[in-house]
Amino acid sequence: MTKVLAIDVGGTKLSYAIINEKGEFLSEVKKTSTSKNIEELVQTFKNIIAENENEIDMTAFATAGAVNIENTKVDSSTPNLPKGYNDIDLSTLSAKPVFVENDANAAAWAEYKVGSAIGEDNNITITLGTGVGGGFIVNGKLLRGKSGRGGEVGSMKINGHGRVCTCNRKDCWESYASGTGLKYTAEEVAQTDPIFSTSIFKNKQPKEVTTYDIVAGLKENDEYSIKVFNIWKQDLITGLINITNIFDPETIVISGGMGEFIDTKEVENAVNSEIVVSPIKIKLAKAGNHAGMIGAALLACEKF
Amino acid sequence: MTKVLAIDVGGTKLSYAIINEKGEFLSEVKKTSTSKNIEELVQTFKNIIAENENEIDMTAFATAGAVNIENTKVDSSTPNLPKGYNDIDLSTLSAKPVFVENDANAAAWAEYKVGSAIGEDNNITITLGTGVGGGFIVNGKLLRGKSGRGGEVGSMKINGHGRVCTCNRKDCWESYASGTGLKYTAEEVAQTDPIFSTSIFKNKQPKEVTTYDIVAGLKENDEYSIKVFNIWKQDLITGLINITNIFDPETIVISGGMGEFIDTKEVENAVNSEIVVSPIKIKLAKAGNHAGMIGAALLACEKF
Numbered sequence: 001m002t003k004v005l006a007i008d009v010g011g012t013k014l015s016y017a018i019i020n021e022k023g024e025f026l027s028e029v030k031k032t033s034t035s036k037n038i039e040e041l042v043q044t045f046k047n048i049i050a051e052n053e054n055e056i057d058m059t060a061f062a063t064a065g066a067v068n069i070e071n072t073k074v075d076s077s078t079p080n081l082p083k084g085y086n087d088i089d090l091s092t093l094s095a096k097p098v099f100v101e102n103d104a105n106a107a108a109w110a111e112y113k114v115g116s117a118i119g120e121d122n123n124i125t126i127t128l129g130t131g132v133g134g135g136f137i138v139n140g141k142l143l144r145g146k147s148g149r150g151g152e153v154g155s156m157k158i159n160g161h162g163r164v165c166t167c168n169r170k171d172c173w174e175s176y177a178s179g180t181g182l183k184y185t186a187e188e189v190a191q192t193d194p195i196f197s198t199s200i201f202k203n204k205q206p207k208e209v210t211t212y213d214i215v216a217g218l219k220e221n222d223e224y225s226i227k228v229f230n231i232w233k234q235d236l237i238t239g240l241i242n243i244t245n246i247f248d249p250e251t252i253v254i255s256g257g258m259g260e261f262i263d264t265k266e267v268e269n270a271v272n273s274e275i276v277v278s279p280i281k282i283k284l285a286k287a288g289n290h291a292g293m294i295g296a297a298l299l300a301c302e303k304f
Numbered sequence: 305m306t307k308v309l310a311i312d313v314g315g316t317k318l319s320y321a322i323i324n325e326k327g328e329f330l331s332e333v334k335k336t337s338t339s340k341n342i343e344e345l346v347q348t349f350k351n352i353i354a355e356n357e358n359e360i361d362m363t364a365f366a367t368a369g370a371v372n373i374e375n376t377k378v379d380s381s382t383p384n385l386p387k388g389y390n391d392i393d394l395s396t397l398s399a400k401p402v403f404v405e406n407d408a409n410a411a412a413w414a415e416y417k418v419g420s421a422i423g424e425d426n427n428i429t430i431t432l433g434t435g436v437g438g439g440f441i442v443n444g445k446l447l448r449g450k451s452g453r454g455g456e457v458g459s460m461k462i463n464g465h466g467r468v469c470t471c472n473r474k475d476c477w478e479s480y481a482s483g484t485g486l487k488y489t490a491e492e493v494a495q496t497d498p499i500f501s502t503s504i505f506k507n508k509q510p511k512e513v514t515t516y517d518i519v520a521g522l523k524e525n526d527e528y529s530i531k532v533f534n535i536w537k538q539d540l541i542t543g544l545i546n547i548t549n550i551f552d553p554e555t556i557v558i559s560g561g562m563g564e565f566i567d568t569k570e571v572e573n574a575v576n577s578e579i580v581v582s583p584i585k586i587k588l589a590k591a592g593n594h595a596g597m598i599g600a601a602l603l604a605c606e607k608f
Contacts, residue, residue: 066581122450136550138442145552146426149581152549157542160464169578238461245456246440246550248449274473277370277453 002301005056006293009063011080016048019297023114038084049094058097060300061090062106062292069148071100099300105142106295108135111253113298115287120250124243128258132174158238176235179211179258186214186228199224215261237270248277255285306605309360310597313367315384320352323601327418342388353398362401364604365394366410366596370453375404403604409446410599412439415557417602419591424554428547432562436478462542480539483515483562490518490532503528519565541574552581559589
């Protein structure tokens with residue numbers, strides 16, 4: 001049996017556990033915070049590895065940020081990770097082999113190997129959270145591109161409305177189909193559509209309506225909330241149609257916090273009614289909150 | 305040396321030649337028309353194969369339409385191919401092995417093996433003609449998807465203008481970035497922008513302005529034509545940005561009739577200034593008019 005120390009490095013939380021080559025957990029998942037100071041963060045990595053190194057065969061990082069093509073370090077990362085993180089060669093932190101993969105790619109691999117797309121050599125995992133992330137399996141292999149940065153489907157421009165994304169570009173799918181996108185749509189509808197005056201949120205300023213308000217409004221049958229959610233859903237569907245026509249996948253797995261609010265069968269039917277390739281399945285993710293760790297561990301087992 | 309009889313089945317023309325495993329032509333390219341009658345078309349295939357069967361090791365079809373995952377026949381095809389074409393198992397037409405691939409996929413493979421993207425294991429060929437076609441190489445393999453229909457990037461929705469595509473769907477990239485798209489844009493600008501009244505085409509009805517007019521107008525420094533072309537180019541760039549962010553390719557190869565009108569360096573700079581992955585190259589296709597035949601022949605050599 002192979003034992004992998006899997007470490008998930010998120011913008012705020014850091015989790016780790018020992019996982020075997022079947023993706024099974026051999027230890028409890030331990031958690032700490034991700035330090036904003038790079039020396040502290042590296043020391044945390046060293047401590048975790050030292051604590052486990054005798055027992056394990058290798059270490060696997062699932063991390064936020066773009067990972068280099070050699071799977072040894074992060075090449076570029078989001079501002080919520082400490083400055084200098086991109087300069088750390090993670091592969092030098094252990095005497096045993098170290099593997100590094102982007103967390104969205106690792107999560108997609110977990111869905112392929114032990115989750116909702118087992119045995120499907122062409123499948124996609126889309127994460128709908130604060131942003132929109134994607135992991136693509138093509139011919140049974142992870143799509144990483146020339147530099148390891150492939151899969152940036154959240155930056156796909158799907159619309160000519162001119163909405164400015166958090167990345168400062170315009171009309172990214174992420175700015176429509178993410179949780180943040182739902183808030184933007186809520187604000188736009190509140191500003192332009194009289195339906196807002198009948199809403200349970202009418203006493204708020206358009207800018208103040210939150211993603212959580214809309215989700216709560218759906219349960220109250222608030223018409224404004226339903227309208228906002230339907231626009232959001234259509235923008236989600238547009239992007240799913242695009243990637244379906246390009247990838248012709250068996251399944252698109254939906255993960256992330258926004259996944260629980262969609263009716264996968266309804267979205268599946270809407271996508272299948274407009275694509276030019278053969279029908280797909282849409283399923284919720286099954287590999288769980290720790291999909292990134294599982295996927296990174298399994299990929300490390302394949303590599304070493 | 306392997307000798308492949310390569311047959312290119314287009315909507316109007318049918319070409320064939322003998323090609324070796326290096327993609328070199330061992331015979332002249334012969335041409336005939338693609339019959340609109342399925343019995344006649346099958347008879348043409350049989351005659352071509354009979355004429356060459358003693359000399360060859362296998363036959364490779366590069367054909368319009370979606371090819372099944374087994375590479376033996378067409379699953380669905382455009383109306384310009386005869387009714388019943390999808391029912392023909394092309395693999396039964398010869399006693400020797402037969403391989404079938406979609407022409408855009410085959411052309412992309414030719415660019416990868418003997419054209420503008422040699423040795424680049426992640427690359428894309430985009431064909432800009434009457435429509436927009438795509439062939440995607442991921443990890444050194446053709447992206448075919450679960451059913452063989454993958455790569456339908458012309459159906460990617462890039463815009464919220466609501467333009468109706470020839471496929472009756474709305475806002476397909478193809479309806480903007482193809483030769484036909486240039487004509488649609490010419491019509492829209494003529495209808496809405498006073499600049500048309502200063503154009504050398506001002507005596508035409510907006511619907512009458514053709515793709516060729518705009519291309520001719522560019523040479524005459526016609527401001528209306530320049531404006532139309534720039535909008536077309538921006539729509540082309542939007543789609544190229546999308547696929548670059550998803551695939552992180554080394555190169556995007558541009559083929560097809562519209563390719564000669566673009567400045568690849570200018571488009572490359574525009575794409576690279578907006579992507580979140582690492583910079584790409586944009587090059588014109590090099591495998592020539594018979595890229596489909598070459599690619600199908602090379603793929604057949606890999607398979608058999």
